[in-house]
Amino acid sequence: MLSAGHARALLSLEDPEAQDRLATRIVAEGLSVRAVEEIVAMGEEGPRRTPPRGPRATSPALHKLAARLSDQFDTRVKVDMGRSKGKITVEFASIEDLERIVAVMTASETASSPG
Known part of the structure; x- marks a missing residue:
């Protein structure tokens, strides 16, 4: 076989x-x-080479920032901080939803640029 x-x-x-x-x-x-x-x-099979990480402690400040972004974008936002860098995850339901979120993200950029 x-x-x-x-x-x-x-x-x-x-x-x-x-x-x-x-x-x-x-x-x-x-x-x-x-x-x-x-x-x-x-490495999807076999024993892990490094021990699995436990749940990562997140600071209240990160939760607060994630909540602010979630409110601003009207969608779930997750903020993770590693040892040397961070990551922001913004969820969207459809292409139209993604376009709406990008428009919100770039709204301050277009409002402040000279016309």
Whole structure:
């Protein structure tokens, strides 16, 4: 059921249990060799190399900023801060909703630019 290409990709996993789980998945889902190579490269199978992180503590200031942005954009906004950089996630329901949010984001830009 598995090709030589599948076997080569499986052998790159060191954990025999991870190899077995992925082999079962290959058969069950009919995964291609390329898909298996990608799964292995992305580390989606096998034991984690780093221990899983617990829930990240977020400051009240980040929650406050996220709430302000959510109110301004009229959609859910999530603000995450890592060790060296942060990320803002703005949810939208459709292309039209995204266009509306972008218009709100750029409204101050167009209002302050000379006409």
